[in-house]
Amino acid sequence: MPAADQPQAPPERRPYIRDTEENRREALIEAMQDLVAEGGPQAATVRAIAARAGVTPGLIRHYFGSKDELVRASYTALMDGMTDHGAAALAQAGEDPAERLAVFVASSLRPPVLDPRAAGLWAGYLHRVQGDPALLSQHETSYLRYRDRLQDLIEALSRDRTPGQSRREAIACNAVIDGLWLEGSVLGERFAPGELVRIGLRSVGAIIGVDLMQYGTAVPELGPEGKAP
Amino acid sequence: MPAADQPQAPPERRPYIRDTEENRREALIEAMQDLVAEGGPQAATVRAIAARAGVTPGLIRHYFGSKDELVRASYTALMDGMTDHGAAALAQAGEDPAERLAVFVASSLRPPVLDPRAAGLWAGYLHRVQGDPALLSQHETSYLRYRDRLQDLIEALSRDRTPGQSRREAIACNAVIDGLWLEGSVLGERFAPGELVRIGLRSVGAIIGVDLMQYGTAVPELGPEGKAP
DNA sequence: GCGGGAATTATGCAACCGTATAATCCAACT
DNA sequence: AGTTGGATTATACGGTTGCATAATTCCCGC
Incomplete structure (x- = not known):
């Protein structure tokens, strides 16, 4: 096999989408509730929550400080x-x-x-x-x-x-x-x-x-x- | 400081203690219940369960096959x-x-x-x-x-x-x-x-x-x- | 138009999880 | 007494977790 040297498209950064603070908080809360209801507390990880809310995990920390606060x-x-x-x-x-x-x-x-x-x-x-x-x-x-x-x-x-x-x-x-x-x-x-x-x-x-x-x-x-x- | 070369006692293996199957199952179940009751499902890890039951995590697998079974x-x-x-x-x-x-x-x-x-x-x-x-x-x-x-x-x-x-x-x-x-x-x-x-x-x-x-x-x-x- | 700064994304990290597997111990059978 | 085998412990591994930090993007007042 040749070395991994193909053009290899850059990992395409997620588009930057800005929204109001209220929308973001609601989306994160609703995502967390959905996940806990479906798969129990163990399913509500910061990554899963962020994915369902359509954002990246960092926003949880940004808006709530920590997962416990959320x-x-x-x-x-x-x-x-x-x-x-x-x-x-x-x-x-x-x-x-x-x-x-x-x-x-x-x-x-x-x-x-x-x-x-x-x-x-x-x-x-x-x-x-x-x-x-x-x-x-x-x-x-x-x-x-x-x-x-x-x-x-x-x-x-x-x-x-x-x-x-x-x-x-x-x-x-x-x-x-x-x-x-x-x-x-x-x-x-x-x-x-x-x-x-x-x-x-x-x-x-x-x-x-x-x-x-x-x-x-x-x-x-x-x-x-x-x-x- | 001299090199870490002191006699350094071997990490002392946990003593081998044999018990009946019934006692072991009971101890593991009780340990799991205590942990879930105190700290929620997230607190009941195999390591914590085994520690409270006074055994090593391997016994969970040995007696119950998997944590889910426990x-x-x-x-x-x-x-x-x-x-x-x-x-x-x-x-x-x-x-x-x-x-x-x-x-x-x-x-x-x-x-x-x-x-x-x-x-x-x-x-x-x-x-x-x-x-x-x-x-x-x-x-x-x-x-x-x-x-x-x-x-x-x-x-x-x-x-x-x-x-x-x-x-x-x-x-x-x-x-x-x-x-x-x-x-x-x-x-x-x-x-x-x-x-x-x-x-x-x-x-x-x-x-x-x-x-x-x-x-x-x-x-x-x-x-x-x-x-x- | 153009910096300043908040909002958002990406990356890295140390700890921990469950499980598979190997090593060790001891009692019971021969 | 020697051996075998289940019970127990120890180690290793890949994956995941929450969080911290760095890197981007773009709105907004000047």
Whole structure:
């Protein structure tokens, strides 16, 4: 073989493309979330993240300082996204307190909140949440915000109750929703499409002593069979 | 400085210690679980696992063939341990169906089942569960076994119900327990010691329409107020 | 038009990962 | 007592990781 001396095209430098800071941060966060959701934390390497975001790894350091910082930002984005979605669903609900509660519960038990990707992503971050005080307080804030909203909706039902009761009920309702969300996300195909929403409404209703099933039709696409596209 | 020519003790080989296959497998699995629980999946490297188990990394390959195989065995051990614990608690319960259900529920919501370590461990495996068909079927089996036991306990209450009702109730009760277990494990210090057990009993009772709170004293260490240090 | 400087890319590095393979040890069998 | 073979340890290797630094590119105020 002759020596490696052929013209050998220069390794063609990646084109320089400039973009706004916001776009770059979003792209990196989304890329990281995709990778963690698909292949677990181990798949989210700086090179893979940068490749999916369409940039070179150096930008992670440039915009976030370190990979750990990107992880924190990514977790915050995940939590905010989920709570925001619940609030949005609530915004376009009626006046009836029971109906509002039903809509809120149902929105947490169907896509895009109920999603294998989200569950895997959440689990992928959990150990960091436990170890990092900043992330732990972040989790606590998000959790309490969700639970407090739930408690407000419950208290709006204006039934007679003791002070501690609504707290216990909110904790319990939050737990049912979390549990259904989790198992539904992991074993999604084991449940019929609208089944988890119905079970959630029935259980929450049983815990607080109000019938929420009558609002089952108020939640979209849950008519006779509920086969979403 | 003189040349590096001092007697320089030979790098002292690790003493050869022989042990049974069972002990070695257990030690490796336990070491892996400790590491995943403490520092997430990324902390469980073959070298760290072997070091904690008091052996050299080669033994992992010798006994499990590969690290992935050790992960599978470790996950199986975790799941079996949790379900076994529930069964054990049930074994030393009375005859009253409601009491048996109460004991079963309560045992899942207090240590050692309710444990930050277990939750972190479980989360650390989740993404592998979603990706690995063998682990997914393993998870499904464990989940259904637990849920079916719950359903049996519910049906033993001999109330009148429709066929699908007990399934829905079992799914719902399982979800409450899972949700309480999860949040209690992550935010353990946010809840009073016996609080989660009480909420669990009250919620499960509400869902199936039976009062389980009267058995609150049947579960250990839950007397008048239950304020632990 | 033309420097200055931030944004982006490219390169290099030390550490670590999982695994394959070789070397060593010791108990049990003959 | 000698030998054989599984259990255990040690070493080596290719690949990957996160990060630091150097080299480019091009927008923007002058």
